[in-house]
Amino acid sequence: MKAVMQVTRLIMIEKKNVFLAIVFGFLAAIASVGLLAASGYLISKSALQPPLYTLTATIIAVRFFGLLRAGSRYGERYFSHQATFTMLSHLRTYFYERIEPHAPGIFQKYRSGDLLSRVVGDVESLQYLFLRVVYPPIVMLIVFFSTILFTYFYSLYSALLLFIGFILTGFVIPAWFAVRERYVDANVREKRGDLSAEATELLYGFRDLKIHRQLEKREDEMSRASMDYINEQEKETIHQSYSETINSQIAFLITWFVLLVGAFSVESGQLDGVFLAMLVLISLTVFESATPMASFPSNYESSRHAAERLYTVTAESTPEEPPPHEDAFFMENIEISGHGITFRFPDQPRPVLKGVDFHLPVGSKTAIVGPSGSGKSTLLQMLMKMYPIQEGECSINGSPLNEINKEQLWEHTRIVLQHNHFFYGTIRDNLQIAGSDLADERLAEVLEQVKLDGFSLDDPVYEKGENLSGGEKQRLAIGRAVLKNGSLWLLDEPTSSLDAVTESEIHQLILHHSQDDTLVLVSHQLKGLEWMDQIIVMDGGEIVESGSFETLMAKKGYFYEMKQIEREVLA
Numbered sequence: 001m002k003a004v005m006q007v008t009r010l011i012m013i014e015k016k017n018v019f020l021a022i023v024f025g026f027l028a029a030i031a032s033v034g035l036l037a038a039s040g041y042l043i044s045k046s047a048l049q050p051p052l053y054t055l056t057a058t059i060i061a062v063r064f065f066g067l068l069r070a071g072s073r074y075g076e077r078y079f080s081h082q083a084t085f086t087m088l089s090h091l092r093t094y095f096y097e098r099i100e101p102h103a104p105g106i107f108q109k110y111r112s113g114d115l116l117s118r119v120v121g122d123v124e125s126l127q128y129l130f131l132r133v134v135y136p137p138i139v140m141l142i143v144f145f146s147t148i149l150f151t152y153f154y155s156l157y158s159a160l161l162l163f164i165g166f167i168l169t170g171f172v173i174p175a176w177f178a179v180r181e182r183y184v185d186a187n188v189r190e191k192r193g194d195l196s197a198e199a200t201e202l203l204y205g206f207r208d209l210k211i212h213r214q215l216e217k218r219e220d221e222m223s224r225a226s227m228d229y230i231n232e233q234e235k236e237t238i239h240q241s242y243s244e245t246i247n248s249q250i251a252f253l254i255t256w257f258v259l260l261v262g263a264f265s266v267e268s269g270q271l272d273g274v275f276l277a278m279l280v281l282i283s284l285t286v287f288e289s290a291t292p293m294a295s296f297p298s299n300y301e302s303s304r305h306a307a308e309r310l311y312t313v314t315a316e317s318t319p320e321e322p323p324p325h326e327d328a329f330f331m332e333n334i335e336i337s338g339h340g341i342t343f344r345f346p347d348q349p350r351p352v353l354k355g356v357d358f359h360l361p362v363g364s365k366t367a368i369v370g371p372s373g374s375g376k377s378t379l380l381q382m383l384m385k386m387y388p389i390q391e392g393e394c395s396i397n398g399s400p401l402n403e404i405n406k407e408q409l410w411e412h413t414r415i416v417l418q419h420n421h422f423f424y425g426t427i428r429d430n431l432q433i434a435g436s437d438l439a440d441e442r443l444a445e446v447l448e449q450v451k452l453d454g455f456s457l458d459d460p461v462y463e464k465g466e467n468l469s470g471g472e473k474q475r476l477a478i479g480r481a482v483l484k485n486g487s488l489w490l491l492d493e494p495t496s497s498l499d500a501v502t503e504s505e506i507h508q509l510i511l512h513h514s515q516d517d518t519l520v521l522v523s524h525q526l527k528g529l530e531w532m533d534q535i536i537v538m539d540g541g542e543i544v545e546s547g548s549f550e551t552l553m554a555k556k557g558y559f560y561e562m563k564q565i566e567r568e569v570l571a
């Protein structure tokens, strides 16, 4: 309910459109009632063969209501859709802005298919919140009350019957179906989320599933998920049809009673017979505005679920982002210190980093090495503010990392991750991520420096860089880092897919470009680290050793042992 209220608040940003949609909706519905009432009266009156001039006013009224209905129906559609689409755009922006600060941590909690279904499907479902949940009861209420008031002047019993019909079709039946709808709708939603997650897994893992001959099994699972979804949708449609059928049956029944009571009233002289057709036609028409109430339960339920699913993602407190540092040169000559850093992934019992201490002086080159899973990448991502500092302290140029603005940090940092994303487009598009105003000459120069001179800037890059080898992708990512400005380099195994000769050349290139910068390189390989000022050795989330290459080799400790093993393996 709280989530629905929050979305309703977003609708209310469009007050003017909402108000006009309701006004025109009311006019259209009341014009329909007026049109049929005037027609009923005209037919009955004409049967009495009065002089033509006595019918003129009624004929004009019929024409007037006809035109009013068409015009206001147009206005109602125009303003209600305007309100809906503007609300959808507010909602998309709001939702994106709320989840963005949680990335990439959000993927630890939600599967990407599920998130996609929330962002697309649930936001889309909310388009009906105004059109089919908020708007119909308001219009129905005003139309019924005006019509009942009008009818009351002719027949008290007909007015009472309309009131009973209003209560039944507007409240009792929708409420009755709403109870069961909760269950039906929850199932549809759950099955849709499952299908979406299955489809995303199949799409992303298609190649691996094919190689491991698991594609058929996965396809079967997806077909099952699809069938489950279809079955639940079918149940929902049947449920909705029942609701609509019963609602219309009640409306017809009430009209029959209006006819019956009207006939008795005419018989007993309480009602002029000329008004009977008018009352019956009013009854038939006024229930048109109750028709949307038949689908109210399902629309309310799907809107409520959609709003709640969206808001559970955004409900987690958004980390407050500090403002950028006032000193424009703050992110130059970078020095980083960490003390007692401990980090645990959500819902994981054991910490990944355990009381890590380090110091990276200005312009230093540091390698972080250690066995797989020792926490190297986690530490690097923490420096990028991808993960928060949970325990301990980490500061850049004396300012705690938690107080540094993310955007400001990234603006001055050259980052190469283990897996970098490549967009569908050209080599140029993918390099220009480093700066959209970079000239072709500069891009071509860097392309050559990273040993990708076989490529032209116009060469295509397929989705996720499918047409590039692992090493080419890494060199393209390093090219981006070289092109970017920033005096901090954070590199996570940037050359792991390169041959020894190219790797050494790329290391030289990085060294050349980062002469005065502070650089952190995560590497699981121990060769080519002689040029580093400092090597931090990690194991099991702890720093077990640190020092220069020479110091560590002379110490004959952990690093020395690892180096010996590497030499034996490569010998």
Ligand SMILES: Nc1ncnc2c1ncn2[C@@H]1O[C@H](COP(=O)(O)OP(=O)(O)OP(=O)(O)O)[C@@H](O)[C@H]1O
Pocket: 108, 345, 348, 352, 370, 371, 372, 373, 374, 375, 376, 377, 378, 379, 524
């Ligand atoms: N998103 C995550 N959720 C839970 N645990 C994670 C997550 N990412 C990493 N871990 C765990 O944290 C530990 C450290 O991972 P990390 O990627 O930092 O290791 P690493 O030393 O960089 O390994 P590698 O050399 O294989 O890249 C691992 O045990 C890993 O399973």
